[in-house]
Amino acid sequence: MTATDGDLEIYTWIRSLLATLKGERDNKNYGIDPSIFFEAGVPGLIKEESARAFALIPEIKGEIKVVSFEKGVVTIEAIIVPSSSTNARRISTRIDLGEF
Numbered sequence: 001m002t003a004t005d006g007d008l009e010i011y012t013w014i015r016s017l018l019a020t021l022k023g024e025r026d027n028k029n030y031g032i033d034p035s036i037f038f039e040a041g042v043p044g045l046i047k048e049e050s051a052r053a054f055a056l057i058p059e060i061k062g063e064i065k066v067v068s069f070e071k072g073v074v075t076i077e078a079i080i081v082p083s084s085s086t087n088a089r090r091i092s093t094r095i096d097l098g099e100f
Contacts, residue, residue: 042066043065046064046066046076047066050063050064050065051063058083059082059084060080060081060083061080062081063078063079064076064077064078067092072096074095075094076093077090077091077092078090078091078092079091
């Protein structure tokens with residue numbers, strides 16, 4: 001499968017978003033406090049809001065969701081499917097609460 005310029009741009013945007021959440025963007029130590037992922041209702045809210053955001057981009061379908069909380073590590077995953085394809089791409093990042 002070859003990626004179009006649009007696919008690569010979307011992939012880069014999602015990767016940047018996940019890096020920002022993790023606090024890795026531009027080699028700066030900032031991001032959101034990962035303990036927020038443990039608050040009641042937050043995983044569902046992230047999934048719901050990501051669905052709304054992806055609805056604004058007709059070229060792709062996708063969602064961002066909190067996948068797991070295990071041993072102090074939060075795993076966030078983005079699943080994207082370009083409208084021109086049936087192949088989903090899964091991008092994930094892990095945030096270790098011990099790093100904060």
